[in-house]
Amino acid sequence: MPLHDALESMVAKLRNRVLSIGGRKRFRSLATTTSDHLPRKLPTSLDFPPWAYEPSRSCIDRRGARPVMTTPHGIVDTPGFVAVGTNAALKVVDFPAADDAGQQLVFSNTYHLLLHPGTDVIREAGGIHKFTGRDGPFITDSGGFQVFSLKYGGVAESLESGGELKRSPSRGKKKPYWRSDVMGKVKVMEDHVEFKSYRDGSKIVLSPESSIRAQKDIGADNSASVIEQIIIPLDILPPHHIAREELAASVERSHRWEARSLFEHLLDSRDRKQAIFCVVHGGTDVELRTKSLEYLTTLPWDGYAIGGSLGNGREEMKTLLSWMMPLFNTIERRDKCRHLLGIADIESIHCAVHHGFDTMDSSYPTKIARHGTLLTKDGLIRIKRGQHAKSFGMKIDHDCECSTCTHYDRAYLCHLFKSNEPLGLRLATVHNLHFMNRLMADLRRDILHGKV
Template structure:
């Protein structure tokens, strides 16, 4: 179980995209009756101060407290607190953000090493699409005793820019720093906040070991189901009479074994909460099957 991903430890939004998660969006939206709400997050050197969109209370999230929370949850892989600036940001602000993130990650690592508990901690390499900052971040963070390397922050404005970033960045993770005894090649590489199928396949080809994202479950909640024949938009009326037809005939998940598209269409249209459970079960199984195929191709030396 990893505690990384789209909305776990990053302050400022979703890894990879630069947009905020649902809670932050609600908190920053204008209140009824006019007038804007105050910012939901304030970043200081100590950490991030969050304001609850429910009752307005503030609480401080620090590098140390996020580590302790993840340890309490029993996470196998702990992701340190980092700041996620938007894609469009001036370089001076990006430099300040990267430097602050480095200080936070060093504090997180110190907290983790004080009580390891057979848990791992990955660093999060930042720098947006700036090659010099990415290289500096990688060199600094890999000099510290993290157990693995995650790539986070803004990963480009689209899939093409993400692919370009991985093509020039991943070779750096295979190259040890001259005069250093750190073996970068011996540690796993993780990509934060990415799980759409084209980006996943491209990441695997470029040497990424693991990824995490709420993408498959978010799609499921909104009625988009993944299949080997392409995405199934279950709200479409064409599915209302597809009795006996599973989402994906090749899928072995419990949803595909027991429910057809017509019933799932009914659940979605009736706003039955069980739809989200059934759809999520299927989309997660689809992603697991996808990654199993990639692992097999690696074992067969086809990737």
């Protein structure tokens, strides 16, 4: 590179860094006040450096016949299913088996990785890709979902969806197995949220900035110039039944936290090229959802995630998506990824794809597999039922080509589950992952042919 060009590049990088730091300082001055009850001014697009608005590294190319999401190391077919590997691991299957089943994106949880093994350990290992031996892209969340599940009492349900709190050993014979001494003790302040580790009861402080730093540690890779990782900012996740005044306050604070997260991300995003998605909130309230969407999409995010409560049941979710998702079709918004957080059962997937979602994550297919429920084109199969005990030579799904269906029949799967053999869990999980990815491939084909 000529000396003149090298100097010009160095000056440009320095200018951008100063702009990002200056913007962060301006935002902190706007966000800080002496009382949690006083309103705070949110930053605008002008508070962010110009280079942050360059074309996204995770944009969706919707101009071609087949929409894809670009990542630093390649593309991800969309719409696509994202499997949940809470502890940087898919339960009972390894990543090569998941890759063989067509799994492209995996979702891991910062909250659990922060508590064990610690994000510093993952950073020292060379990042999550080297730590796990997986080359494919990851999405990491902020950890907020688990924290606010503790606060609002939904922790048991959230942990059944992939968490590990119930496996924490008790200290002493009189201690409860579920460590109820740490549940519900969550303190939310303007700057951060405090909670106790379910592993040892130690105090944990999570802020928008520390959540981003933790996720960057998880994705750190000193040997590569680019990283395949999508990160999520810290936000507040209120329950469905919350009063509107509280919901509005949580949306405003989420916006402040997400803006702080974005500033933190931009400080070194030129070196570590993770993508960052905002999280649109507002529950089922039309005004709050619209306000959240319109504000967040003015900032330089790489993609949009839809989070928070989507209603009390699937019908409310369908109503919400029917009026909200068209708002993403403006010129400024249409080429960025749209991710549906935490929902990916079969019926919801069809609804989400119809409304333009590109990716969606859920532990649903792997969780039900471990309980003996298998996915097929004709509906669910409860493989532990006696009717399958002599289903010799019968595949789980008649035209499935996964490794489980290629080598084993329903009778053997029924035997494995009845005998409590761990192999049954693995084979069922491989099949369900393959089914989900084949379903997404079929939907992509339908989009190509104009059927969706």
